Amino acid sequence: MRPLLLPLVPGRRSAPLARMLLVLAALAGALQAGGCAYKDIDKRSFVVAMGVDRSDDPARPLRVTLKIAIPTADIKSGENRFLLLSADGRLIAEAVHRLQGMNENAFDFSHTKLIFIGRDLAEARPLRETLDWFIRMETIQGIALVALAEPSAEAALRVSPPMERLPSNSLFTALDGSGTLSPYITHAYLFDVVRRLYEPGLDPILPLVEAAGKKAFRIERSGLFDKSRLRLVLSPEETEWLNFLRGETANVDFVFGRDRLYFQADPNRARTRLAVESRGRTLRLVVDVELYGSIDERQKETAALPAITRAIEADVKTRTESLLRRLQEAGVDPLGLGLRAAARGLAAGDPEAVIRSLDFTVRTHIVVYETGNVLR
Incomplete structure (x- = not known):
């Protein structure tokens, strides 16, 4: 025999069940509405590295450059594809918002492994102010590498060695010690740089990456900071x-x-x-x-x-x-x-x-x- 289904009739016994069903329906609607903000992977642009330089515009003194990896089905040596986008702003956040109008996809910073700071900017602007946006961005990992760049952060981001398979992978492996073990390379992670900025009696030290054209780089010097600016290059x-x-x-x-x-x-x-x-x-x-x-x-x-x-x-x-x-x-x-x-x-x-x-x-x-x- 089929079970007898009784309609919900307002009453002493059915009222709690009705309220429970209404709560479940409201939760289901909220979850469905929240899921609409999710971006598919083909609607996101993955930023693998960033750079901050001084600009030539006094009204917008910061120049921010993003290095975006272009996915490919077949990864071959020397054929890594990437896109560089640059914009000026009074703040890094303003420049990033301006860059959003130059790209059809939403920026994804969860794969940002490298942060370049131009040497000229490091000498003129406090390091705390430069790193403030990176510290507050919850999608940027604390293990991101931080380095100085010469002649500019944008020039360092353009470097693409012939044997490189992924954008900026050569710089990643050199700066984090997973590749070369050169005694001239200093390893600096974002979490450690921030700790040194705020810990009395301990100052930041960053490696200096020199761009030698578009195919090679050199890392053999380091920059020393006090609690404010770059004071010494070794x-x-x-x-x-x-x-x-x-x-x-x-x-x-x-x-x-x-x-x-x-x-x-x-x-x-x-x-x-x-x-x-x-x-x-x-x-x-x-x-x-x-x-x-x-x-x-x-x-x-x-x-x-x-x-x-x-x-x-x-x-x-x-x-x-x-x-x-x-x-x-x-x-x-x-x-x-x-x-x-x-x-x-x-x-x-x-x-x-x-x-x-x-x-x-x-x-x-x-x-x-x-x-x-x-x-x-």
Whole structure:
């Protein structure tokens, strides 16, 4: 027998059931209305990288460039397709809104992995103001890479190496360390840059990407900031040594012109230790450097291993003290020495002022050995 279906008649028993059905109908309508805002994948343009430069228009001082990946069915080496869109604005948000009128699809920033800041803009505008829009955008990931660009962010975004399969993939793998392990490349993520901007006694450091035409790039220098602007650009040798002191690399080398010696440190046996100590009324930074390495190549047989070891020890002390003096003069603290002092209760007042008042002591432990079956 078929069950008997009774109509809902307003009454004492059917009233709760009727109210429940009305609530369910309202929820279903709300969910259906909210789903109308969803964009299909073919209606979205994926922004893989962004750049911010100074513009030539005083009324709109910022120039924003978006690098949009163009999907292809067959990915081939050297045939990556992308679109660059640029617009000027008083704010980054205004420029992005202007760019929306140049593209038929909605911008999707969930795949934005790289943020370029032009060197000219970094010297003229506070870094906090430049990164404010990126911090507030919930669709931009905190692990996005941040870098300086020269001559401009737009020029760096145009770089497309011949072997590249995906837009800006070569820059991604170089800057995040998943590809090359160059000691000259500094790794800077958005979340860490923001932390350094707001943490007393710790300042931001960004890699500097130089565009060499449209087919190549060079990354071997870095830019140091205080809590506001770009204050110092390091040479390749200084960048390498700063990365070593920060613990980002162990691949350091030494070249001595007099004896034409080349020293390569073993990456598994190279380390550094930084300690801020109180000596009366002054603070002293003690740097311990330990290196074990081999002589990969040399052109003369005159120098013995003890003499080579002494030369390397002197070079380590010179490099370290010279770099620390430059940081003091510029008033930047990428090593977090002020934060270290504050953690031990040694920073009397402002941790930002610790870097300017430090004395230095460099202690070394160097071991050099020959390689292979070469007899000396």
